[in-house]
Amino acid sequence: MLDGFLALYIFMLAAFTGYEIISRVPVILHTPLMSGSNFVHGIVLVGAMIALGHAQTPLGIGIGFLGVLLGAGNAAGGYVVTERMLEMFKSSKKPGDKA
Amino acid sequence: MSWLPTLIKACYFLAALLFILGLKRMSSPRTARGGIVWAGVGMLLAVLATFALPGMHNRGLILAAVVIGVSAAWWTGRRVAMTAMPQMVALYNGMGGGAAAAIGAVELLGFAAAAHVSFAMSAQVGGGVSVGDTFSYRQLPDAAPLWLALVGALIGAVSFSGSMVAFAKLQGWMDKRFVFPGQRLLNLAVLVLAVACLVAIGNDLLLPWLIAAFFVLALLFGLMMTLPIGGADMPVVISLYNAFTGLAVAFEGFVLGNEAMIIAGMVVGAAGTLLTQLMAKAMNRSIGNVLFGSFGAVAGGAAQTIEGAQKPIEASDAAVMMAYAERVVIVPGYGMAVAQAQHKVWEFAKLLISRGVKVKFAIHPVAGRMPGHMNVLLAEAGVPYDLIADMDDINPEFPNTDVALVIGANDVVNPVAKTDPASPIYGMPILDVSLAKNVIVIKRGRGTGFAGIENALFYADNTRMLYGDGQAAAGELVTQLKSIDG
Numbered sequence: 001m002l003d004g005f006l007a008l009y010i011f012m013l014a015a016f017t018g019y020e021i022i023s024r025v026p027v028i029l030h031t032p033l034m035s036g037s038n039f040v041h042g043i044v045l046v047g048a049m050i051a052l053g054h055a056q057t058p059l060g061i062g063i064g065f066l067g068v069l070l071g072a073g074n075a076a077g078g079y080v081v082t083e084r085m086l087e088m089f090k091s092s093k094k095p096g097d098k099a
Numbered sequence: 100m101s102w103l104p105t106l107i108k109a110c111y112f113l114a115a116l117l118f119i120l121g122l123k124r125m126s127s128p129r130t131a132r133g134g135i136v137w138a139g140v141g142m143l144l145a146v147l148a149t150f151a152l153p154g155m156h157n158r159g160l161i162l163a164a165v166v167i168g169v170s171a172a173w174w175t176g177r178r179v180a181m182t183a184m185p186q187m188v189a190l191y192n193g194m195g196g197g198a199a200a201a202i203g204a205v206e207l208l209g210f211a212a213a214a215h216v217s218f219a220m221s222a223q224v225g226g227g228v229s230v231g232d233t234f235s236y237r238q239l240p241d242a243a244p245l246w247l248a249l250v251g252a253l254i255g256a257v258s259f260s261g262s263m264v265a266f267a268k269l270q271g272w273m274d275k276r277f278v279f280p281g282q283r284l285l286n287l288a289v290l291v292l293a294v295a296c297l298v299a300i301g302n303d304l305l306l307p308w309l310i311a312a313f314f315v316l317a318l319l320f321g322l323m324m325t326l327p328i329g330g331a332d333m334p335v336v337i338s339l340y341n342a343f344t345g346l347a348v349a350f351e352g353f354v355l356g357n358e359a360m361i362i363a364g365m366v367v368g369a370a371g372t373l374l375t376q377l378m379a380k381a382m383n384r385s386i387g388n389v390l391f392g393s394f395g396a397v398a399g400g401a402a403q404t405i406e407g408a409q410k411p412i413e414a415s416d417a418a419v420m421m422a423y424a425e426r427v428v429i430v431p432g433y434g435m436a437v438a439q440a441q442h443k444v445w446e447f448a449k450l451l452i453s454r455g456v457k458v459k460f461a462i463h464p465v466a467g468r469m470p471g472h473m474n475v476l477l478a479e480a481g482v483p484y485d486l487i488a489d490m491d492d493i494n495p496e497f498p499n500t501d502v503a504l505v506i507g508a509n510d511v512v513n514p515v516a517k518t519d520p521a522s523p524i525y526g527m528p529i530l531d532v533s534l535a536k537n538v539i540v541i542k543r544g545r546g547t548g549f550a551g552i553e554n555a556l557f558y559a560d561n562t563r564m565l566y567g568d569g570q571a572a573a574g575e576l577v578t579q580l581k582s583i584d585g
Binding site: 022026032035047057061069073077 | 119337341363377
């Protein structure tokens with residue numbers, strides 16, 4: 001188990017990181033970026049796997065199974081749609097971007 | 100195998116690093132595509148590492164669920180149309196929220212089971228000595244994981260049911276708005292009840308039925324909170340739920356002691372919150388207004404009635420008008436994308452350019468259904484970046500524009516946003532299309548836009564309406580333009 005205050009520090013620093021990353025993003029990337037961040041929280045899949053891995057009762061296993069199913073959907077779906085959107089941006093022949 | 104836990108921890112660390120670097124790359128157009136791949140590698144590492152975790156049960160079930168979930172989402176994500184991206188993001192985001200809620204449920208049920216075992220033990224030992232008390236106390240969960248599991252579960256469940264409603268609305272499966280008197284009060288009551296359950300469980304009242312009631316109320320709240328929100332506000336809501344899911348993942352990550360989840364979740368929570376604010380700002384709406392004010396149901400006086408009539412134009416005349424213009428600005432909206440007209444429009448634009456006409460595409464920050472959505476759709480059709488202009492860059496150019504061609508855009512070019520304080524969209528920044536010398540609007544019929552508001556632009560003296568389906572009309576323009584030379 002993580003020490004409470006250590007976790008608090010991680011929470012704080014991660015929040016600042018997220019805020020900084022997004023703060024200078026051009027409007028044209030808002031949708032792909034939202035989709036990309038949607039993919040990143042697909043890491044919930046890992047948590048769902050751990051939860052299912054530790055579940056003992058049939059009810060717990062059932063809910064855990066559902067969780068893994070949903071988490072896998074989040075991760076895979078988020079990746080595919082983000083990748084498809086960003087793939088199109090390479091069709092610009094100009095090396096410079098229009099930020 | 101003492102190196103295995105270290106290796107797993109290292110994988111999680113790398114995953115967190117790759118997520119942050121990937122997101123960083125995604126925030127610039129040149130590196131964006133590599134960004135998602137980096138993040139993807141991080142995800143793969145994390146998932147593989149989790150399979151190798153010692154002491155895991157149900158590995159077969161885990162594998163089955165992963166395979167089913169991944170293939171279903173991969174398949175749908177591959178074949179969905181670009182126009183449907185916003186609702187797909189909503190759908191996948193809701194799934195993430197649901198997964199976070201499921202983790203919370205499993206952990207809470209585990210806590211409850213442990214607490215019950217401890218009560219039974221204290222009853223057995225409780226012949227007289229006070230040992231039983233201390234023994235049972237140890238079986239209760241620590242306060243921090245219990246509360247965070249609860250808060251994470253609440254946020255995750257709200258994000259799940261809310262995102263599903265958002266998906267259903269954008270997909271057109273559900274009426275755009277669902278309002279009834281006393282709705283806000285009822286929503287508040289549901290939220291208060293859900294929080295009451297949360298507090299009770301948090302104070303070690305670990306009863307399975309109470310946990311079940313807590314989840315039902317949380318899911319109900321997400322559903323009811325999203326029902327009254329109109330389609331035009333959906334991007335903001337989806338973005339908000341995206342941030343919610345991030346937070347829920349971070350909290351459940353703390354419960355499970357998984358640092359990668361904490362970092363990734365928190366980064367998304369913060370980034371998503373900022374993104375939500377940016378979107379709301381682009382639409383000139385506060386987040387509170389989106390959530391609690393019902394769009395369209397404006398109290399302050401009746402909207403001004405619009406005088407005049409819509410004046411139609413034939414495609415041949417429109418084509419001639421643009422063929423001999425010096426500057427043409429094309430203003431695409433979601434309607435163009437729905438009609439799949441972007442390829443035809445780009446073909447038309449290319450013909451104009453070959454005739455020496457200066458053509459630009461003007462994009463409103465919320466054109467399409469999300470900020471940046473229209474850029475994606477135009478990029479899909481092959482329109483290069485340098486022809487696409489943002490609102491702030493193009494607005495000063497409209498007075499020098501000979502023809503502004505509006506196709507499938509409505510609310511974002513509506514001048515009442517500047518002139519009519521009683522209008523629900525009053526104050527929203529718009530593209531000043533009405534300042535152009537001539538305006539041609541391609542529109543299917545005489546109906547109102549997404550927000551259901553009458554558009555004064557369509558009645559302006561310098562506006563001509565070209566009625567028809569976006570793709571057919573654009574195709575007709577191409578044909579007419581070719582016939583001028585031929």
